[in-house]
Amino acid sequence: MEQLTPGHAEVCPGGTRARPDEPWWRCAVFYQILTPSFQDSDGDGFGDLDGIRSRVDYLARLGVDAVWLTPIYPSPLLDAGYDVADFTDVDPRFGGLAAFDLLLAALHARGIRLVLDLVPNHTSDRHPWFQESRSSRHNPKRDWYVWADLAPGDLPPNNWLSRFGGSAWAREPATGQCYYHAFLPEQPDLNWRNPEVRAALHEAMRFWLRRGVDGFRVDAAGVLAEDGALRDEPPNPDFDGDTPPPERFRRTRTDSQPVTLGYLSELRRVADEFPDRVLLGEVDAALDKLPGFYGDGEPRLHLPLNYRLLDVPWKPHAVGRAVQAFLDALPEGAWPDWVLGSHDKPRVAGRLGADQARVAAVLLLTLPGTPILYAGDELGMPNVPVPPERSRDPFERRLPGYGLSRDPYRVPLRWAPGVGGGFTQGEPWLPADGVPEACCVARQEEDPESLLALYRRLTALRRLRPELQVGGYRRLLSEGGVLAYARWRDGAGLLVVLNLSASAVTPALACRGEIVLGTAPGREGERVDGRVPLAPHEGVIVEADGG
Known part of the structure; x- marks a missing residue:
């Protein structure tokens, strides 16, 4: 029965802050968009900024507060845009700077912030x-x-x-x-030990911050520097015939070098030159190194991205323990965040199944901290097979046979039934005909019990209830197929009870109050006076009597 009471923030109704000095990102729901796969506006089969702008109302109805775009810079697109040829422009395939300004204005007009992917570790060889x-x-x-x-x-x-x-x-x-080159030969690594390089990247940040961008997600934030003496990596003792060849050695000389933390401090100082900006960071660090990425004595990342729930076994004890371990590792004053989907990892519905995807939605939006949702997961998109001849991912093209391709998690969204799925009038850059029509937006918008409708109800509830945004947390139960925890603030309290199993259960948990949200139809408003029975794959949020 561990406890966390993060921060002292007030509720942020409508995505705004109750107090001017409260960081907006603590209350926000972030939404990651893989730019090429969201919406095409010109028929070339490639998602673009005008396409995203045409769907801003969808984002507003979904209830997200901030959009994070994967790279939009000029690029040969050998690695989904993470091979950047110019840090201060927008690729014509995405629409150019004029389209960017229009999108930014449209998002801001609806109270939605915009975060860009910053790729400081390397460039394209065409830069x-x-x-x-x-x-x-x-x-x-x-x-x-x-x-x-x-x-x-x-x-x-x-x-x-x-x-x-x-x-x-x-x-x-x-x-x-x-x-x-830590990645493709066409992605040479920048020398971050050179102060001129760092100054140039700082100026690139300022270019976008002056333009009104609300922050950055720093790609490969933990690998900006390598061992200065170029010493060999040690062997990986777990390497065997089934291990992908790049994992033959442990990356002790190329990952998480101490000097990198100083470089992140510099990025933070640049962001802090502008009010209300946020830095997210892609880090893959052990929990004992986590405080360094937040800042041990000087601020660094506001939100080092927490991917632990992507790989944890989907069992109550494993999930509950992973949540608590992350919370316990936070330094004083740090704010947690949670990621359940990513353009680099299997889809939530792909790894957990469609039924548990509903339970996962409740988990993501009720844990203490900032949730980050990957576009398409709110529709239950599965992992969509992509034929090898249509592959775009360097992992599949260079390391076939190891199941490393990320293309199945990157296929375009389906907005409507029929050919093209409402994404494009042309040939999509990745084949999208494998996306089930049940996962299309038009159909789910007509169904009040769809996964999309559940996400909308969850974001609306989160916006209304300070307990879910900034309240305390205590794990109550993580056994017998059930994960349960309490969220509370200022005398009001909610109980979140999740059945992570395929069996009906009645957890040994005393519960009195009213169900305010459920994953199954017909339970909202139901009175609970004792134990709450759960159907297979069901979750409920109960407003507890007396707080």
């Missing part, structure tokens, strides 16, 4: 910085990237491996050296 850097050992931008001499026998300087397979070093014949 002008790298074109200069590779041209000569004496070019002023040579040291903007990580260059090294080859070892004897034309071998790489060390054993570092790319996450997409093969050596992380690419030879450049023109200058006789090689450059480091």
Whole structure:
């Protein structure tokens, strides 16, 4: 029966703050959009900013408070836009800067914030910085990237491996050296030890912040720097024949180097030059390193993204323990966040099933902290098979056979029945005909018991109830198929009771009050006086008598 009472924020009705000094992002529901897959406006089969703007009313009805876009910068799009060729422009395929300004204005007019993906670890090899850097050992931008001499026998300087397979070093014949790339060879890593590089990225941030962007999600935030001595990685003791080749070594020399935390402090100082901005960060750190990413003595990330529930076994004890372990690891004053879906991980409905996707929705929007929803999960989209010949993901193209492709989680949304699914008039960039018509927006909007309707009810309830935004938390039960916890504030309290199993259960939990939200029809308004029976895959939120 552990307890957490995060912060002292007041309720944020309508996505606004009750007090001017309260950070908006504590009360917000974030919504991640994979930009190419949300809505196409011009028939080229590729989602764009005008397409997103045409769906702003959908976002408002869903009840989200902030949208996070995957990269929209000019890019060859070899890695979903994370190969950036210009940090201060918008790719014409997404609509250009004019389309961006219109989208930003449309979102802000509805009280929705906009967060961009910042990709500071690397660039595209087509970026002008790298074109200069590779041209000569004496070019002023040579040291903007990580260059090294080859070892004897034309071998790489060390054993570092790319996450997409093969050596992380690419030879450049023109200058006789090689450059480091943690991802594709076409994504050379920037040298963050060079202050000129850091200053250039800071200016790129300011470009967007001045334009009105509300913050950034920092991609690969934990891997900005590598071991300065270029020492070998140690062997991975768990490596075997079923392990993907890039995991042959433990990434102790290329991940989470202490100097990286100082660089994140610099990013935070830039964000803090502008009021009401937020920094999210992609980190894959052990819990004992988590305080460093929030800031140990100086502020860093507001919200290091918490992906732990993506991989935990979907059992009450495992989920309850993972939640508590994360809360217990937070440094004083830090704010939790929760991610259940991502463009890099299997869909919620794909890994848990359609029935448990409803329970997962309740969990995501009632845990203490900031929830981050991945576009399409509110519709129960499954993992959609993509034929190898249509694959776009570097993992599938370079490491086939290991089941690493992320394409099944990235197919376009289905807005309407029929060919094209309302996403495009052309050929979609990833085949979307495998998305069930039951997952289309038009059909779910007509069904008051759809998963989309449940998400809308949850965001509305969260907006009305300060207990769910900033209240205390206590785990009450995590056994017998049931996870239950309490949320409370200022004398009012809610009990969240979730059946994570396929069996009907009546948990040993005394409960008196009224059900204010349920995943199954007909239970809202039901009086509970004792134990609350749950059908398979059912969850309820009970307003407890007397707080």
